[in-house]
Amino acid sequence: MLRLLTAPDIVQARIWCDLLCEAGFPARLLREHFASVHGLMPPTECNPEIWLEHEEHTDAARQLLEELKHLPQRRWQCRCGETVEGGFEQCWSCGGFMQLGQAL
Template identity: 85%
Template sequence: MLRLMTAPDIVQARIWCDLLCEAGLPAKVLREHFASVHGLMPPAECHPEIWLEYEEHEPAARTLLKDLERLPQRRWRCRCGETVEGGFEQCWSCGGFMQAGQPL
């Protein structure tokens, strides 16, 4: 196993781990419950860590996580009238999807 990175919190660690696993890069979150010992241990040792099961997956895993930092950001208006911002292609209000030519 190879320690890939630490995450700022358990939610982010789980998201990254799930995305790696969905991409066929088996990963695990370790230290996910260490937040409860903040103050008893150095803070840097309490953050959750993402570990890859196979070391040879490291380049692909780092590429995937780097690509996540560059997701396209959009601003578009749904047919229901809701303005949707960010990397979303689906309206949170009605569930409709962004259509070609819909950006604001």
């Protein structure tokens, strides 16, 4: 196993780990519950870590995480009248999806 990165918090770590696994890069989340010892240990030793099971996936996994940092941000108007902003393609209000050419 190879440590890929240290995440800033458990929520981000879980998202990244799940996305890596879904993309075919088996990964594990370690130090998941170390937040409770902040103040007793150095902070750099308490943050969650993502480890890859196969070292040969390192470059592709790093590239995937870099692409995730640059997802397109949109602002569009749903048919229900809701304005949706961010990287979302589905309306939180009615569940409708963004149509082509619908960005504001």
